[in-house]
Amino acid sequence: MKVMIVGACSAIAEATAKRLAERGCELFLVARNADRLQTMADDLQVRGARSATIFTADACDYDAHEPMLQKAIESMGGLDTVLIAHGTLPDQEELQKTWEATAQALNENFLSVVGILTPVANYMEEQGSGTIAVISSVAGDRGRQSNYVYGSAKGAVSIFLQGLRNRLFHSGVNVLTIKPGFVKTPMTADIAGDGFMWAEADDIAEGIIKGIDKGRNVVYLPSFWWVIMTIIKSIPETVFKRLKL
Amino acid sequence: MASADSKFRSWGRHIRSDATALRVQSRAADLPLPADSTSPLLPYGQGRSYGDSCLNNGGTLLENAGLNHFISFDDESGVISCESGVTLAEILRIAVPRGWFLPVTPGTRYVSVGGAIANDVHGKNHHRAGTFGCHVLRFELLRSDGSRMLCSPDENEQWYRATIGGLGLTGMITRADIQLKPVMNAYLQEETLRFSSLDEFFMLTRDSDASYEYTVAWIDCVAKGKDLGRGAFYRANHHGSASPGQRPKAPRTSIGFPFTPPMSLVNKLSLKAFNEAFYRFQPKRRSRTVHYQPFFYPLDSIQHWNRMYGPKGMLQYQCVLPEDHGKDVFRNMLKTISDSGSGSFLAVLKMFGDIPSPGMMSFPRPGITLALDFPNSPEVMRLLDRLDDMTREAGGAVYPAKDARMSAGAFQEYFPQWREFSEYIDPRFSSSFWRRVTGESST
Numbered sequence: 001m002k003v004m005i006v007g008a009c010s011a012i013a014e015a016t017a018k019r020l021a022e023r024g025c026e027l028f029l030v031a032r033n034a035d036r037l038q039t040m041a042d043d044l045q046v047r048g049a050r051s052a053t054i055f056t057a058d059a060c061d062y063d064a065h066e067p068m069l070q071k072a073i074e075s076m077g078g079l080d081t082v083l084i085a086h087g088t089l090p091d092q093e094e095l096q097k098t099w100e101a102t103a104q105a106l107n108e109n110f111l112s113v114v115g116i117l118t119p120v121a122n123y124m125e126e127q128g129s130g131t132i133a134v135i136s137s138v139a140g141d142r143g144r145q146s147n148y149v150y151g152s153a154k155g156a157v158s159i160f161l162q163g164l165r166n167r168l169f170h171s172g173v174n175v176l177t178i179k180p181g182f183v184k185t186p187m188t189a190d191i192a193g194d195g196f197m198w199a200e201a202d203d204i205a206e207g208i209i210k211g212i213d214k215g216r217n218v219v220y221l222p223s224f225w226w227v228i229m230t231i232i233k234s235i236p237e238t239v240f241k242r243l244k245l
Numbered sequence: 246m247a248s249a250d251s252k253f254r255s256w257g258r259h260i261r262s263d264a265t266a267l268r269v270q271s272r273a274a275d276l277p278l279p280a281d282s283t284s285p286l287l288p289y290g291q292g293r294s295y296g297d298s299c300l301n302n303g304g305t306l307l308e309n310a311g312l313n314h315f316i317s318f319d320d321e322s323g324v325i326s327c328e329s330g331v332t333l334a335e336i337l338r339i340a341v342p343r344g345w346f347l348p349v350t351p352g353t354r355y356v357s358v359g360g361a362i363a364n365d366v367h368g369k370n371h372h373r374a375g376t377f378g379c380h381v382l383r384f385e386l387l388r389s390d391g392s393r394m395l396c397s398p399d400e401n402e403q404w405y406r407a408t409i410g411g412l413g414l415t416g417m418i419t420r421a422d423i424q425l426k427p428v429m430n431a432y433l434q435e436e437t438l439r440f441s442s443l444d445e446f447f448m449l450t451r452d453s454d455a456s457y458e459y460t461v462a463w464i465d466c467v468a469k470g471k472d473l474g475r476g477a478f479y480r481a482n483h484h485g486s487a488s489p490g491q492r493p494k495a496p497r498t499s500i501g502f503p504f505t506p507p508m509s510l511v512n513k514l515s516l517k518a519f520n521e522a523f524y525r526f527q528p529k530r531r532s533r534t535v536h537y538q539p540f541f542y543p544l545d546s547i548q549h550w551n552r553m554y555g556p557k558g559m560l561q562y563q564c565v566l567p568e569d570h571g572k573d574v575f576r577n578m579l580k581t582i583s584d585s586g587s588g589s590f591l592a593v594l595k596m597f598g599d600i601p602s603p604g605m606m607s608f609p610r611p612g613i614t615l616a617l618d619f620p621n622s623p624e625v626m627r628l629l630d631r632l633d634d635m636t637r638e639a640g641g642a643v644y645p646a647k648d649a650r651m652s653a654g655a656f657q658e659y660f661p662q663w664r665e666f667s668e669y670i671d672p673r674f675s676s677s678f679w680r681r682v683t684g685e686s687s688t
Contacts, residue, residue: 022338022339035271035273036271039271039272039314040314042314042315042316042317043313043314043315043316046315046316046317046318046325046327046339047315047339048339186268186311189268
């Protein structure tokens with residue numbers, strides 16, 4: 001498998017990359033920090049990756065998206081799977097103070113995904129095969145006062161992917177929407193709890209790879225989140241608006 | 246930088262301690278330092294030490310879980326280079342399929358390389374291979390002042406010796422090179438022999454240690470009278486054939502104990518029943534091919550097995566007694582344990598060999614070692630004090646990685662080199678254990 005991972009240093013992406021490496025995949029890793037990328041690439045090669053090429057870029061640098069894709073294809077001699085895993089978890093209360101901060105959060109969590117997927121989708125449509133897997137979030141299933149900016153960015157990602165899936169289905173390309181619940185990672189370290197609701201990054205990675213292998217459309221990880229979100233989505237708005245969620 | 250004030254528990258689960266956790270972000274970065282410049286620091290790996298040697302109550306724990314990268318692996322020489330947070334389980338996962346194995350492994354594979362060095366862990370092949378530290382070619386030590394030292398037998402040798410078995414106190418190990426050993430496959434040829442007395446055990450171990458790489462015994466520590474000292478002896482070698490006939494599977498990890506039962510499931514009744522049944526179940530003699538996982542890590546397949554001891558947790562006691570007059574003391578010790586009725590499911594017996602460790606504060610020394618766990622109770626605390634008296638009398642020692650209660654006097658008698666060692670401690674580093682065992686002067 002020839003896999004490009006954007007946001008490769010995120011905990012979920014790294015755990016997924018380790019599992020892909022053990023399968024002997026070829027990997028193309030994109031993130032901002034060159035030192036961390038190199039550390040990861042060395043590690044993945046020891047773990048069995050056939051190759052691990054690094055590419056330093058900010059996901060919000062739109063001019064880098066096209067060269068990134070070209071470099072990935074060139075270094076691996078093709079591309080069959082893309083995993084988009086970059087993102088930020090902004091502090092909702094901070095975002096409420098200025099629209100600029102909100103716009104930046106939407107840029108980091110939604111528009112940058114669209115930017116990367118535009119050339120990727122065209123390439124895969126042309127190729128007539130491949131998988132596009134994107135980490136969205138259960139937070140995108142319903143707006144809640146505690147993080148609706150992050151939630152609306154992720155919700156937009158999920159809807160964008162629905163449309164893309166519909167378009168690319170006819171070319172044999174699979175689009176996988178990944179909706180993790182609470183995951184213990186550096187991104188969530190300030191809010192993380194310890195109960196059963198909090199999953200390990202490696203458990204999410206296992207679910208992502210299963211979802212890719214089976215050609216699934218949408219996966220909730222761990223799967224019990226499907227039940228929770230089905231309940232949350234079914235609460236009438238008149239009731240929901242009174243809740244402190 | 247991620248930080249959190251958290252409750253930490255070690256594997257014995259009976260000490261709760263407060264500490265600020267800081268994640269070490271990369272091996273190239275400086276140590277993350279807490280705002281409070283008086284807060285003592287201690288590296289924290291997988292938290293598999295049983296007592297308080299991995300805890301730092303009121304201080305800061307520097308978590309190495311993010312230092313989980315391999316750096317290189319040479320298939321030809323078997324030298325693996327990795328960051329200190331990589332676990333032994335991960336090393337096995339990539340090394341075994343390529344024909345390499347850990348030179349020494351403790352009874353769980355869920356420990357970090359840093360922890361294995363800091364506790365200079367040992368295994369069933371101590372008589373043949375010494376401790377884990379004997380196979381550490383070199384490592385990098387990062388001190389709180391930002392200085393870095395490469396330590397090996399040829400370079401900064403004193404720091405190399407102080408850090409192996411140094412309980413994490415000399416600084417943070419960022420990376421290490423370890424010499425693995427070649428194997429043909431993932432299997433062992435194991436032989437089980439039931440024995441009915443201590444004399445039989447001593448005979449078996451004497452006869453087996455020359456021809457078997459791994460030897461260990463389980464002993465029934467509840468049995469009294471004529472049954473005193475009965476148990477089962479296990480000896481094994483790596484399977485020598487490239488294509489072993491049988492390929493038994495590794496066990497799947499069971500759900501184990503998803504929550505802590507309200508009271509200890511280990512009590513006098515269950516102990517007696519378990520030990521009796523386990524002894525009866527052992528074949529008089531049996532040879533078989535086994536996967537390395539159930540052989541080395543029988544408890545790893547039961548998640549959170551330590552919760553079995555209920556909310557009060559457990560205490561593990563591991564001592565070593567010198568062989569010459571240790572036998573009589575050992576017999577006496579076993580009788581004291583069985584008379585107390587407190588015993589343990591898993592009492593493990595092993596004869597250490599005489600291969601010296603490079604570690605200044607290393608625990609293993611030639612003689613007989615006994616390890617057992619007890620549910621935490623005041624009665625057990627008194628029993629362990631009695632066992633300590635016997636260990637001291639025999640000139641033995643207790644294993645710091647498993648201890649939560651030995652007195653400062655006992656520790657300083659077991660490890661008289663502690664003063665020399667303390668010169669190598671990083672001025673900002675300390676641990677709950679270290680404060681406890683050096684808090685009062687030797688008696």
